[in-house]
Amino acid sequence: MTAAALLASILVSLPEIIVIVGSSILLIGGQLLPKGKDALLVWASVAVVLLAALATFTLSGGAEPAYAGMFVADPFSIFFKSLFYLSILLTFLLSRNYADIEGIGGSEYYVLLLLALAGMMIMASATDLLSIYVGLELMVLCTYVLTGFLRRQQRSNEAALKYVILGAVSTGIFLYGVSLVYGLTGTTQLDRMAAAVGNDPLDQGLLLAVVFIVAGLVFKIGAVPFHMWVPDVYEGAPTTITAFMSVGPKAAGFAVILRVFLNPLVASSNVWIILAVIAVVTMALGSFVALVQDNFKRLLAYSSIAHAGFAILGIVAGGADGIASVMLYLLIYTFMNLGIFGAVIMMRNGNFSGEVIEDYSGFAKLHPGLALLMLLYLFSLAGIPPTAGFFAKFYVLVALVERGFVLLAVIAVLLSAVAAYFYIRIVMVMFMREPVRAFEPALTPLVGITLAVTAAGTIGIGLFPAWFLKLAQQSAFGG
């Protein structure tokens, strides 16, 4: 690689470099920070992310390959990176007060989040199975630690352990698939793989390799049959980390899946059948099991499983509309899910956990405004118009029907009717029960900002989806 090519590559990956350098500085600087100055950490982290965002947007243009074809900065990756910035910024805002209450402040918390962000960014830009692997591992290693961050709580430790072991297994499976691909085609680059196989897309060995890669990736987005870790990890992790994991790393997983699956090699095989089955089973399991949950975080875990299933349908549909539908879905999901998690995090105050659904009895009577916000997020998650959640589902269905998968679309809507039940059950508890006890939500200005941003996104995209739809369509590749 010549010096000029290296310089060009460095420029293309500048946002990632900023985040990694920034987090390293924070890691050292955080140790020197006197106690009680934690707020500084939040703002420094926010500054790092904003700087990276600035670099990303100044780089935006056509597709810029770098590092000998292992990495690319294209509109697709920029879309996902923006989504990551949004989710991590809102997580920072939510964390400040929560970290105080739980006693988990300290620079490591923010540094790990930033490093996870760097991993996600690499995933979004990776065009080689190996660079995907590097990004993936960087991200999951950070989330393993963050999951166990409530050191004194048994369930947090347990969740982290479970996550590490299962995650390591899934990584092994993924790597096995990668090695098979390399053995069969002699390359790990996504676009060269297709060329290497040439005209035999139904090569048995390759299909096996794809199945292994699928299994590894599906684990990361929590789809059936690799979903078992999700409820325990979501419940055990600090709620802010749960909120983050449900949107950021999940979107990163989808970014990789879109890149791998819409590769001509995979697209020409019949892998969509596997995906369709995974999608339907995932939705069904997520929706039905959520019906019997009493813990809010577990319920949201199953809800996120169901939502992952719905988004996979967009990948099944394929084509430019299919890709764009998944991207828009993830963007909208970020707003509404961070919104509802923001509300749950806000409940954590004093000896009140806000994790049991019954705790919300009569919430509307005590705090009508906040209850209305939660109602908005819940109906959006259920996919009822005029909220953004409806448009997200609608666009996936449009992509499905366009490709002729009408039966899949019918199954999807019927399962989302099942899912609607548990969202409106929470609305019922908030609005139609009498309050049991009074409590004061920890509504700090930072949490307030998060709720305002997510609410604006949830209702704004619902009423005026045009701009966001265009953005997703322009950022999708393969059109």
Add this chain to the structure above:
Amino acid sequence: MAFPLLSLIVFVPAAGAAVVMLLRSDEAVRWAALGFTLLDVALAIAMLSGFNTGSSEMQFVEKHPWVPALSITFALGVDGISALFVFLTALLGSVSVLASWIAIDRKVKQFMVCLLAMQTLMLGVFTALDLFLFYVCWEAMLIPMYLIIGVWGGDGRVYAAFKFFLYTLAGSLLFLIGVIVLYFEGGRTFDILALMALDLPFDIQSWLFFAFLVAFAVKVPMVPLHTWLPDAHVQAPTAGSIILAGVLLKMGAYGFLRFSLPMLPEASVYYSTLMMALSALAIVYGGLLALAQDDLKKLVAYSSISHMGFVTLGIFALNPLGLQGSILQMFNHGVTTGALFLFVGLIYERTHSRSIADYGGLMKVAPVYTGFLALFVLSSMALPGTNAFVGELLVLSGGFAANLTLGAVAVLGALLSAAYLLGMYRKVALGPATVGARFKVRDVNGRELVAILPLAVFVLWVGFYPKPFLAIIDSSVTHLLQQVHDRGNGP
């Protein structure tokens, strides 16, 4: 650009909801809600008076791009079929505000916001010329209605609200898939008028017909998808019942008229006998159930099922008399049944009992109340001189012309309605004044009279001089039947 009258009609209640949110005292909230709904009535009257009855075209059309990438537009317009419902919705909006004046005594502000939001969405359904817009309004109504039933309803309100929500949601989701299929069949458009001009193959029409049927039949509701209705009605507060019976039930029938018939003409003709049979079943079954009720509200709720059976019977008779009759009957049912629910609500506020057995001799205690009640009871059983007589006569003539047997079955329903309504009136109003001994009942006051009078006027107006109402409907019905029969003659 022309004056956006329809947008104004649709968004005035929404603006009202926004204003109401800012107000502090309950009294101010009530007056503001009443003011905005009355303004909406005035606008609706302006719309009717400017309506050209000679034309079957869409009028007052507005069109703005909304989501250009999917060619979704914000398009509004009314023809003879929707114009009457826009007015009815506006009228019942004010009546509902008056009906909840003292009946709703907690969270008044939130209630009025729900009511006004509901009104905007209902008006959106009746004026939408874009299928996506229609669906958004159709589905979004679930949120305020769920809250109205679930927060301000009776003891079993939570169960009723869930049932209402899940039934309608499950029904309309298939409709959503149908909408998307139509979008692609029509060459990527949601424009309702463009979709009406489509000539789809019979098997696709057939498939879509049943996808639509589930959604519309749940809303009407047709037997056997009706079981949510009595629960919802009994538990809902009076205003909720008025809206449910007066407007919400019309939307299913409106869906048949607006989508099933013109867009799927072959399937509509092919399945018309099935639909008429289901309607006749609803008429008789609903009537029999009403006959067996002791709860006043349940009785009116089941009678609604029976009466809406006449509406769908008229629609699928697919002839001018049947169609005219059913549209007029939808309007009549909104007025009459809306009024009956109002009356049940009024007496319930006074006695806190809905059991017919608790009443008797009400006429001696509350003569004005029972006098007006008699008018609406007679209207509901379609006595000549009242609105429902005109509508039911037209529907039955159309029904007989289309299918003699089913027409004859439907007449049975008319007999049944006389039985349960007169029976109810006798037990409640006539006889010795046992009710006076048990409860302290005062007669209707001025505010209540204001809510009742316009409805009474329409009962007699349509009953004695239906011409202006039929004139509004007429050209659109002719046009619709032309659309159906030109392209619908069998597979």
